[in-house]
Amino acid sequence: MTERIKKESGLRSYILQVALVTLAILLLVLYVCAFSRIHRQMDETGGIIIFVPVVLSAWALGARGGMLAGLIVGFINFFLHGFTLQHGSMEFVFIVFGGIIAIIIGWVTGRFSELRSSSLLLGVDLFADASGRKVAGLVRKRTKGMDAREINLLRTLIDNLPDKVYVKDNKSRYVINNIVHLHSIGLSKQEDALGKTSFDFFPEQHARQYIADEQNVLETGEALVNHEEEVLDAKTGKLNWHLTTKVPIRDNHGKIIGIVGVSRDITERKLAEITRKQAEEAMRQSEERFRAVVEQSADAIYIIDPESMHIINSNHAFQKMLGYSPEESHLLPVEKIVVAPFEEIRKSITTIMTTRQSLSDERRYRRKDGSILDVVISANTVTFGGKQLVCTFARDITEWKLLQQEREKLLVNLSDSENKFRTLFENMTEGVALNEMIYDENGKAIDYRILDINPSYEKHTGLLHKKAKGLLASVLYGTETPPYFEEFERVARTGEPYTFETYFLPLERHFRIGVISPKQGTFATVFEDITERRQKQKELQDKNAELERFTYTVSHDLKSPLITIKGFAGALLQDVITGRYQRLESDLRRIADAADKMGGLLGNLLELSRIGRIMNPPSDVNLAELAQEVVGLLAGTITEHKVKVVIQPGLPTVYGDQRRLAQVLQNLIENAVKFMGNQPNPRIEIGTRKDREEQVIYVQDNGIGVDPHHHETVFGLFNKLDTGTQGTGIGLALVRRIVEIHGGRVWVESQGKGFGATFCFTLPSNHITRKEHEQ
Amino acid sequence: MIGRPMTILLVEDNPDHAELVKRNLEDFQVANHINHVEDGEAALDYVYRRGTYSDHKKYPRPDLILLDLRLPRIDGLEVLKQIKRDLTLQAIPVVVLTTSDAEKDLAQAYEYHANSYVTKPVNFDNFSRLLRDLGYYWLAWNKRPW
Numbered sequence: 001m002t003e004r005i006k007k008e009s010g011l012r013s014y015i016l017q018v019a020l021v022t023l024a025i026l027l028l029v030l031y032v033c034a035f036s037r038i039h040r041q042m043d044e045t046g047g048i049i050i051f052v053p054v055v056l057s058a059w060a061l062g063a064r065g066g067m068l069a070g071l072i073v074g075f076i077n078f079f080l081h082g083f084t085l086q087h088g089s090m091e092f093v094f095i096v097f098g099g100i101i102a103i104i105i106g107w108v109t110g111r112f113s114e115l116r117s118s119s120l121l122l123g124v125d126l127f128a129d130a131s132g133r134k135v136a137g138l139v140r141k142r143t144k145g146m147d148a149r150e151i152n153l154l155r156t157l158i159d160n161l162p163d164k165v166y167v168k169d170n171k172s173r174y175v176i177n178n179i180v181h182l183h184s185i186g187l188s189k190q191e192d193a194l195g196k197t198s199f200d201f202f203p204e205q206h207a208r209q210y211i212a213d214e215q216n217v218l219e220t221g222e223a224l225v226n227h228e229e230e231v232l233d234a235k236t237g238k239l240n241w242h243l244t245t246k247v248p249i250r251d252n253h254g255k256i257i258g259i260v261g262v263s264r265d266i267t268e269r270k271l272a273e274i275t276r277k278q279a280e281e282a283m284r285q286s287e288e289r290f291r292a293v294v295e296q297s298a299d300a301i302y303i304i305d306p307e308s309m310h311i312i313n314s315n316h317a318f319q320k321m322l323g324y325s326p327e328e329s330h331l332l333p334v335e336k337i338v339v340a341p342f343e344e345i346r347k348s349i350t351t352i353m354t355t356r357q358s359l360s361d362e363r364r365y366r367r368k369d370g371s372i373l374d375v376v377i378s379a380n381t382v383t384f385g386g387k388q389l390v391c392t393f394a395r396d397i398t399e400w401k402l403l404q405q406e407r408e409k410l411l412v413n414l415s416d417s418e419n420k421f422r423t424l425f426e427n428m429t430e431g432v433a434l435n436e437m438i439y440d441e442n443g444k445a446i447d448y449r450i451l452d453i454n455p456s457y458e459k460h461t462g463l464l465h466k467k468a469k470g471l472l473a474s475v476l477y478g479t480e481t482p483p484y485f486e487e488f489e490r491v492a493r494t495g496e497p498y499t500f501e502t503y504f505l506p507l508e509r510h511f512r513i514g515v516i517s518p519k520q521g522t523f524a525t526v527f528e529d530i531t532e533r534r535q536k537q538k539e540l541q542d543k544n545a546e547l548e549r550f551t552y553t554v555s556h557d558l559k560s561p562l563i564t565i566k567g568f569a570g571a572l573l574q575d576v577i578t579g580r581y582q583r584l585e586s587d588l589r590r591i592a593d594a595a596d597k598m599g600g601l602l603g604n605l606l607e608l609s610r611i612g613r614i615m616n617p618p619s620d621v622n623l624a625e626l627a628q629e630v631v632g633l634l635a636g637t638i639t640e641h642k643v644k645v646v647i648q649p650g651l652p653t654v655y656g657d658q659r660r661l662a663q664v665l666q667n668l669i670e671n672a673v674k675f676m677g678n679q680p681n682p683r684i685e686i687g688t689r690k691d692r693e694e695q696v697i698y699v700q701d702n703g704i705g706v707d708p709h710h711h712e713t714v715f716g717l718f719n720k721l722d723t724g725t726q727g728t729g730i731g732l733a734l735v736r737r738i739v740e741i742h743g744g745r746v747w748v749e750s751q752g753k754g755f756g757a758t759f760c761f762t763l764p765s766n767h768i769t770r771k772e773h774e775q
Numbered sequence: 776m777i778g779r780p781m782t783i784l785l786v787e788d789n790p791d792h793a794e795l796v797k798r799n800l801e802d803f804q805v806a807n808h809i810n811h812v813e814d815g816e817a818a819l820d821y822v823y824r825r826g827t828y829s830d831h832k833k834y835p836r837p838d839l840i841l842l843d844l845r846l847p848r849i850d851g852l853e854v855l856k857q858i859k860r861d862l863t864l865q866a867i868p869v870v871v872l873t874t875s876d877a878e879k880d881l882a883q884a885y886e887y888h889a890n891s892y893v894t895k896p897v898n899f900d901n902f903s904r905l906l907r908d909l910g911y912y913w914l915a916w917n918k919r920p921w
Contacts, residue, residue, distance in 0.1 A: 570899020
């Protein structure tokens with residue numbers, strides 16, 4: 001059907017048009033020829049002249065004008081010829097007939113003219129096929145009585161509608177198109193569209209659909225109302241959306257002869273709608289997801305209407321947690337689940353509503369069966385349907401609470417034992433430091449950090465807890481490699497405990513350090529200040545050495561004079577026997593000297609052994625006076641050697657054993673006198689000086705001096721440096737014993753042989769000395 | 776006995792003891808020269824012919840050294856060590872003659888290659904016999920490479 005319609009085009013209507021005009025001319029020519037034959041007086045030209053005004057006035061004035069013109073022409077003709085003719089004659093009949101024909105021609109031509117003008121105005125194809133003619137006829141009928149102005153108005157109206165308006169015949173051929181429609185299909189003149197179908201302007205697929213729709217309307221007679229269809233715009237090439245209504249056109253008999261279509265471009269609306277639909281879909285999906293999250297949440301979630309104080313919405317977890325069915329949970333009064341006075345609940349809800357801040361707290365909830373559970377909640381306001389509601393999240397923390405209680409109990413126990421350790425840590429006499437090894441990116445230990453130290457540590461090292469804690473050892477000790485790093489690193493790595501004793505130079509103290517590693521990478525140092533023990537040890541060692549020297553002395557130095565005595569006694573005896581007397585005297589003297597020497601030795605030994613055992617009660621001793629006294633006592637020796645003795649002012653008063661201190665000065669002066677050598681101006685100076693914080697007392701001489709090699713040995717028992725001098729080698733040893741018993745030190749300063757010597761000693765301050773003696 | 780004068784270097788800080796030693800050795804006429812020094816420093820100066828001991832005629836190389844241990848300035852053991860370490864001197868017999876019978880000294884002396892170690896007897900007869908035996912043994916019986 002649609003195929004056939006497509007093929008029938010404007011050709012046929014054109015042929016019909018030509019045929020109609022030809023017929024009218026033929027009719028005219030036929031009449032003129034017939035009239036001329038009867039009426040000899042009139043030629044053909046005269047006849048044509050008569051009819052031309054009729055046709056022309058009909059053309060100009062329409063059917064009525066045409067008829068009037070015909071009538072006038074007919075009457076003129078009748079009056080010109082009729083009075084001369086007899087009634088009933090052939091000529092008379094012809095004249096009457098000619099008048100009628102003139103009227104008919106006038107009417108037909110006028111009618112045709114009218115039709116043509118109206119069809120031109122409305123765009124109806126006057127020469128269309130039957131269907132088109134029907135429509136055109138209908139249009140004509142409808143516009144009958146309208147004058148050109150009215151028709152023009154109608155056309156203008158149609159053309160200016162924003163919608164596309166078109167009329168099609170029952171073969172879906174365009175009969176009328178308004179300008180909007182013409183433009184949309186890429187045309188500008190109505191004539192170009194006449195007799196064409198959708199196939200001429202739209203893609204086949206679309207055209208097929210439109211025509212199918214139209215055929216449906218034509219067949220069923222039911223209008224297609226507000227039908228959405230896709231339309232390809234010829235100008236832009238874009239696909240648009242149209243809302244189309246197609247209404248059947250019926251003739252007077254009710255037969256469907258065509259359709260009127262009105263299409264509205266709804267592309268924008270459609271696009272907006274699509275966007276909206278997509279947004280709605282996204283919204284719906286997100287809502288669905290959100291709902292799923294809420295529904296599957298392990299936390300109970302519910303919404304309270306603050307006005308009614310009812311739970312208006314809740315999730316599965318809520319229902320499960322409290323033992324309500326979904327139906328029961330709906331509109332559940334909030335006070336049924338919250339274990340708290342109603343007013344309190346209301347108050348907290350009001351707070352949330354007014355402050356709009358979320359509330360996090362712990363609550364107790366009641367289940368449907370009456371059992372209680374602990375929850376932690378977070379509540380906030382939500383706007384739902386324009387209404388402020390409170391949304392609450394609740395998590396069951398009953399188990400967690402139990403666990404926490406257990407943990408707290410454990411912590412209490414733990415802190416008990418921790419306390420014990422802490423007390424031990426704080427009060428032990430050993431210094432303890434907990435440290436952590438620091439490794440570089442290659443895993444090599446480079447430093448360690450002090451994590452904690454106990455009060456004893458502070459006391460021993462003088463490093464404040466506050467200062468040391470958290471510090472790197474290298475920073476704390478100000479060294480590139482922290483002290484004992486190698487040892488510590490080994491323990492931290494191997495976990496094998498290690499103990500060592502060391503003299504820590506920066507603090508000038510001896511420590512015994514135990515290193516243990518509680519876990520890989522950490523270590524604890526436990527150390528003990530063993531400086532005093534070390535000192536005692538050294539003292540003991542010194543005593544032992546002295547004792548050894550003492551025994552040696554007994555076996556050597558005491559034996560030595562004995563050998564002399566026995567030897568010379570034997571020699572003497574032989575000399576006496578053999579009668580040689582010349583060596584008698586000197587031999588006897590040797591024997592006597594040796595015996596004296598032995599006696600002196602024994603006496604000094606006794607004296608030495610007394611020191612330490614026998615001390616006189618201590619008292620304040622004015623060293624200046626004491627020095628004067630001693631110099632007086634030694635006046636004989638001093639003057640004998642022509643020595644000048646100077647006592648410098650400023651010698652302090654000390655607290656000690658006066659007799660022993662006198663012995664110190666005496667021995668030092670005697671020693672100085674003894675080792676004067678060949679000094680022409682022997683001089684001895686007794687004085688005092690301040691060495692840093694120490695009060696140093698000295699006895700200085702300008703004698704032979706002491707070789708630096710012997711600065712220590714001169715104080716040894718029986719260590720004599722020179723055989724040419726007198727003495728038992730006990731004097732300086734005695735000095736050292738006495739000074740040391742007073743808690744001081746003694747030493748010698750000398751540049752060597754010939755430079756003289758300065759023997760120095762210190763005595764601690766009065767206070768300490770007194771205290772030590774009291775102890 | 777071999778027609779060459781024998782020299783003994785006596786290192787002894789105690790002049791009485793030195794006198795006793797000299798007297799005994801002279802009595803038995805085993806040595807031609809007894810050179811006595813009183814401390815370790817002098818002993819080393821002697822063997823190295825330094826200072827006052829540079830006169831070879833007066834202070835010839837000793838055929839025997841009698842060395843006391845307790846010496847001023849340089850200890851006897853140190854003297855022993857230095858002599859025995861020196862290739863030109865180590866052949867000289869060194870007899871430690873001391874009052875000390877401390878085991879420490881004894882051990883130390885032998886460690887430094889002392890040729891003999893004797894303590895001075897308190898008894899005069901024993902003292903005399905020891906020196907006579909020492910002289911005979913080291914200067915008469917003992918064979919030397921020079």
